Amino acid sequence: MEKTVVIIAGSSIKDMDFLGRRIEQAGPEAILCADGGARYAHALGLIPDLVIGDMDSLDDGILRDFEEKGVTIASYPARKDETDTQLALTRALAMSPEKILIFGAMGKRLDHTLANLGLLMTGLEKGVPIKLLDEDCEVFVMAGAATVSGEAGQTVSIFPWGGEARGIALEGFEYPLEDAAMTLGRPYGISNRLATQEGLIKVDMGCLLIIHYLRKI
Numbered sequence: 025m026e027k028t029v030v031i032i033a034g035s036s037i038k039d040m041d042f043l044g045r046r047i048e049q050a051g052p053e054a055i056l057c058a059d060g061g062a063r064y065a066h067a068l069g070l071i072p073d074l075v076i077g078d079m080d081s082l083d084d085g086i087l088r089d090f091e092e093k094g095v096t097i098a099s100y101p102a103r104k105d106e107t108d109t110q111l112a113l114t115r116a117l118a119m120s121p122e123k124i125l126i127f128g129a130m131g132k133r134l135d136h137t138l139a140n141l142g143l144l145m146t147g148l149e150k151g152v153p154i155k156l157l158d159e160d161c162e163v164f165v166m167a168g169a170a171t172v173s174g175e176a177g178q179t180v181s182i183f184p185w186g187g188e189a190r191g192i193a194l195e196g197f198e199y200p201l202e203d204a205a206m207t208l209g210r211p212y213g214i215s216n217r218l219a220t221q222e223g224l225i226k227v228d229m230g231c232l233l234i235i236h237y238l239r240k241i
Contacts, residue, residue, distance in 0.1 A: 026122040028052045032072070033109045033140070034060025034081050035131030039159035043127055044068045046157065050125055056116055058108040061128050062086055071095060074115060077108030107139055117150055124154045130163070141233065145186065148231060161238055167231040172223045179237040180223060182206070182213035184230055191228025196220045206232075 030052040059077030066086045076098040116124050129140040144165040147154030156163040184206040194201040198217040
């Protein structure tokens with residue numbers, strides 16, 4: 025099994041059963057909580073390896089309980105350049121994982137969601153696959169080639185990320201592509217669908233943001 029580190033961030037997580045099930049399936053080497061994400065770990069009875077952030081979204085009782093259980097607490101001032109999730113990601117990357125899963129990173133705050141999407145580039149630069157997950161979808165950034173595994177009919181949207189992308193090929197999708205180019209100003213990669221249980225995505229130049237909906241929409 026791949027060495028996986030899980031980060032639980034503080035954005036809204038509605039389906040706690042989903043969260044608990046996916047963390048159990050991941051069998052993580054470590055669980056890190058970014059500030060308010062510790063609420064979800066506490067609710068699930070999980071003991072994280074680290075709680076990190078400015079602690080402005082975390083109940084003092086939960087923090088004391090984790091401290092008593094020996095959890096490492098890394099407190100930062102509210103006036104800082106990094107987001108809490110970015111701080112957690114830096115610690116996660118220092119553990120030399122093969123994969124990082126981030127939960128609670130997509131919520132009502134569009135600015136926070138965009139910041140977390142930007143963090144996916146850090147994983148690409150470091151050669152460590154990172155996925156943002158919630159009960160509806162998984163999101164990742166790719167260069168070269170990647171597969172999307174799921175069920176036929178599930179929606180997959182594809183966007184160029186960080187500039188124009190060229191040499192895009194899609195296999196196993198309802199709308200295949202061959203040697204295509206994409207720019208953000210022409211979002212024709214939205215709302216494609218898996219035609220089989222696995223779709224192959226390739227890009228020769230640039231990188232792509234992939235949004236895979238886990239339920240048919």
